[in-house]
Amino acid sequence: MMDFLRDYHPLFDFFLLNVGFAFSQQIVLRAGVFSVATVGFAGLGAYCSAIMVKNYGFGEIPALLCSMALGMVVGFLLSLPLARVRGVYQAIATLAFVQIVVALVRHFEGLTGGALGIDRIPRLIDTWQLLAIVGVVVYIIYAIGKSGVGRAFDTVRQDETVGIALGISIRRYHTLAFVLSGAIGGLFGGMQALTVYVIEPGLYGFNSMVTILTFIVVGGRGSVLGPIIGTAVIVALPEISRPLAEYRQMVLGALIVVMINYLPNGLYDSLILLVRQRRAVRLDKQAKEKVNAVACA
Amino acid sequence: MPSLVLDRVSKRFGGIDAVSNVSIEIPESCITGLIGPNGAGKTTVVNLITGMHNLTSGQILLGDIDIGRAPAHETARSGVSRTFQNIRLLAEASVLDNVVAGFHRLESSSLISGIFGFATSLRESRTFRERGRELLARFKMERFVDHPAGCLSYGHQRRVEMMRALAMEPKILLLDEPVAGMNDVEAYELGDIFCELALSGIGLLLIEHNIRFVTKLCEHVHVLDAGKIISSGSPAHVMHDPAVVAAYLGTA
Numbered sequence: 001m002m003d004f005l006r007d008y009h010p011l012f013d014f015f016l017l018n019v020g021f022a023f024s025q026q027i028v029l030r031a032g033v034f035s036v037a038t039v040g041f042a043g044l045g046a047y048c049s050a051i052m053v054k055n056y057g058f059g060e061i062p063a064l065l066c067s068m069a070l071g072m073v074v075g076f077l078l079s080l081p082l083a084r085v086r087g088v089y090q091a092i093a094t095l096a097f098v099q100i101v102v103a104l105v106r107h108f109e110g111l112t113g114g115a116l117g118i119d120r121i122p123r124l125i126d127t128w129q130l131l132a133i134v135g136v137v138v139y140i141i142y143a144i145g146k147s148g149v150g151r152a153f154d155t156v157r158q159d160e161t162v163g164i165a166l167g168i169s170i171r172r173y174h175t176l177a178f179v180l181s182g183a184i185g186g187l188f189g190g191m192q193a194l195t196v197y198v199i200e201p202g203l204y205g206f207n208s209m210v211t212i213l214t215f216i217v218v219g220g221r222g223s224v225l226g227p228i229i230g231t232a233v234i235v236a237l238p239e240i241s242r243p244l245a246e247y248r249q250m251v252l253g254a255l256i257v258v259m260i261n262y263l264p265n266g267l268y269d270s271l272i273l274l275v276r277q278r279r280a281v282r283l284d285k286q287a288k289e290k291v292n293a294v295a296c297a
Numbered sequence: 298m299p300s301l302v303l304d305r306v307s308k309r310f311g312g313i314d315a316v317s318n319v320s321i322e323i324p325e326s327c328i329t330g331l332i333g334p335n336g337a338g339k340t341t342v343v344n345l346i347t348g349m350h351n352l353t354s355g356q357i358l359l360g361d362i363d364i365g366r367a368p369a370h371e372t373a374r375s376g377v378s379r380t381f382q383n384i385r386l387l388a389e390a391s392v393l394d395n396v397v398a399g400f401h402r403l404e405s406s407s408l409i410s411g412i413f414g415f416a417t418s419l420r421e422s423r424t425f426r427e428r429g430r431e432l433l434a435r436f437k438m439e440r441f442v443d444h445p446a447g448c449l450s451y452g453h454q455r456r457v458e459m460m461r462a463l464a465m466e467p468k469i470l471l472l473d474e475p476v477a478g479m480n481d482v483e484a485y486e487l488g489d490i491f492c493e494l495a496l497s498g499i500g501l502l503l504i505e506h507n508i509r510f511v512t513k514l515c516e517h518v519h520v521l522d523a524g525k526i527i528s529s530g531s532p533a534h535v536m537h538d539p540a541v542v543a544a545y546l547g548t549a
Contacts, residue, residue: 140412147411147418148404155398158387165347165381166465167373167402176408222389273445276391280444287440 009127013195015235016130020188022215022227023141024181029221030150031177032157034087036209037078037094038185040101041071043204045189047105050118050199055111060124064190071186072179079178083171098209105201117200118193125194133191137184142224144180153177154222207249214252217259220266229268298468298498299360300324301346301377306355306365308338308345308524315341316524318355321502323469328491328501330515330532332508334544337521339504340382343471346502347379348372359469374402378467380458382474382504388447392438395446395457396429397422399464425464432460436490452479459487463494470494471502476510488514512536520544 024038045067052058052066078097082090105112112118144150152173156163160170193199211234219230234255238248263270301323308316316338323329333339344350346357348369357365364372387395404421411418433439436456441449446457455475462470472491476484484507491514495501505511511518512532520528520535522544528535535541 143412143415143418144408146415146422147408148401148421149408149411151394151398152401154390154394155387155401158389159385161349161381162385162387162398164349164369165373165379166399166461167370169368169370273389276443277445277448280441280448283440283443 011235011239013127013130015231016127016134017188017192017195018212018215018231018235019134019228020137020184020191021212022219022231023137024185024188025212025216026221026227027141027144027153027184028177028181029216030157031153031173032160033082033174033177034090035078035082035094035178035181036091036213037075037097037178038181038212039204039209040094040098041074041182041185042189042192042208043098043101043105043201044074045071045186046193046199046204047112047118047189048186049190050121050193051111053124053194054118054121060194063124063194064187067190067193068183068187071182071184071189073182074186075178075180075182076175078182079175082178083174095209098204098206102201102205105204113200115201117198117203119198121193121197121199123195123197125191130191130195133187137187138224138228145224149173149176210249210252210256214256216266217256218266220269220272222265222269223272226266226268230266233267298325298500300500301469301502302358303342303346304356304358306342306345306357307353308341308350309353314524316345319521319524319526321519321526323500323502325468325500326495326498327517328495328503328515330511330518331502331504331521332506332511332518333521338524339521340473341524342521343379343473343502343504346372346469346471347377373465376402376465376468377471378462378465378469379471380455380462380473380475382477384451384454384458386446386454386457386461388445390446391443392441392446392449392457393426393429393433393443396432396460396464397425399461400425400428402465429460429464432463436460452483455479456487459490467499469500469502471504473504474506475503476505476507484510508536 021038021042024041028035048067048070049063052063053060082093085093106114152168155166156168156170156173163170214234215227215230218233219228220226237251238244244251259266265273303319303321306316306319307314319342331339331342341350345352348364348367352365355365356363359375359377362375364375387398430442433442438453438456441453446454449457459475476487488510491501491503503511503515515532518530518532518535519526520541527540527544528538
């Protein structure tokens, strides 16, 4: 048992970090914002924590708080121009943001180590702390989902015009989604830096962006469990199918195409939808039988 | 409750006067009718009132407040509610969730209270769900509570939209062809509900093609043609106005 834990705990850390990124991605998609900026927030958060801890000797708590705050501020700034555009334009603009973060990291070599990255970052966060913070984020996402804010996100995503007619300020909720996504992305970026010893710009590039999107596409965006399931599947996939590990990106791409075509709501949300439809049909049948029984009597 | 007054309202799209110099009053506790041939500008009037389109000129008063240039969501928050001509429901959500979405205007919980006052926000959600169920009962839709809204029949979808509009506890309710596609029995069932709403103090604007339905329900009817009001008054007066007959049937 202990051997198993020792062998797999880096994988478990990796899974927990990615669950955080998945939530950062989910919250924007839930509000109908097609942002892929999560990996950019994560990059900023990671470098912020790494530099603060390694160069300036800060502890993990101030470093992580700064990473989170940085994510929030950048999320807010991004929302200023991007709350005006929609859909694919938001995707393109946030993709540009991700590239800018990578370019800046490569450029300021003195601070960030350029393409080589930062190594020998002390590991200040252990698996339990990671698990605790994921727990807190799960609670927050759940609480938001159950509150009026979650309902407003759902309404805006499905039909903006209806949202406006019901008194929802689209701009306000899109901004809120960006800020929340930035906060979660920055925080988990910081935790990544303080868990994995080495960070480099490649971690925060296009591949990671696609991977994070896949978590949501596979799991589903409508619930708390969706992103967790999606992340578990994607993280476990190369472990289960070692021979395919080299073709990871290809497998991911194929998986996205298959999911979008056949299960566009993701594994978990499709299941929920199916259960709900079944129940509706059953209740309908019961009601009709009752009416018939009354009519016959 | 305040009444809604449109004062010489105009809207130009490029070179076209979609609505010009329209003055209508939608008094409280009353059903006001707005009829007119296709393309007359009826829906544009609704869009102007709700702030979905910007006014070119004129003003719109809700009580003493000019809402003519307020952003659309502010107008909704101040108590102007609407239904859509082409039904717009949240297709993924259940019927009850669609109705509950309508309570947004009455919500007190913010992001912070949603996270830290989880119990309070849950309680609020529960209250809204209870009230949503009451609305469903009023429209005889209880058995569809958990149905995905997209799966309902046309007439039922219209009802869901109306319940959602009512969940806002509106002062003014704009109904854009609410009984289109319904048979007479269904239509008059809804008509009874409209009358109840008017009695409770809400001011209703009823946009309809079904002239019989309008004449039965409305005390006051305006006829719009090519963006202009061509006749106003009691249903009997309007129906015999030569200008209205000409607009609907053409002149010989």
